[in-house]
Amino acid sequence: DVTLNIFHNPSQTMTNLNIDVPECDLIIASDAVVGNIVYLRYSSMDVLNRALKRLQRAGRKHLLTGHMGVRSTGAIDNALFYLGRLREIVIAARQSSDLTESIQKTELQACLPSGVLATDFEQAFHRRNLETIVGRRFELH
Secondary structure, eight states, X not given: OOEEEEEEETTTTEEEEEEEEGGGTEEEEETXXXXXXXXXXXXXXXXXXXXXXXXXXXXXXXXXXXXXXXXXXXXXXXXXXXXXXXXXXXHHHTTSSOHHHHHHTOOGGGGSOTTOOOOHHHHHHHHHHHHXXXXXXXXXX
């Protein structure tokens, strides 16, 4: 029994694919989770938020991601935390005199839960996320 979930934002061409494999206690997240963060380039904050919450609800023990193999589903919680922090930072940056600089100075470690250390791999995707946020003019959806 395999469940396929596709999350799509019709107003934009953004989709996330997740596959639930109950027999293996496994959820496949494709690129919804990258390490302990998300990747915004091909999706949106809203689409990723819904996808991550659906991954959590599946209640699986193992998570297979597109870039880092099989890992604990605790990475989903970390990615939701990261996404929430990015949203807070964008909202605060909108009130700043220099939006772009405010966003681009955001350190990854400040967006992760306490005790979760950023990897170089995640740093690279975080920088791309910040570029995406600036390129999309600080949209939250």
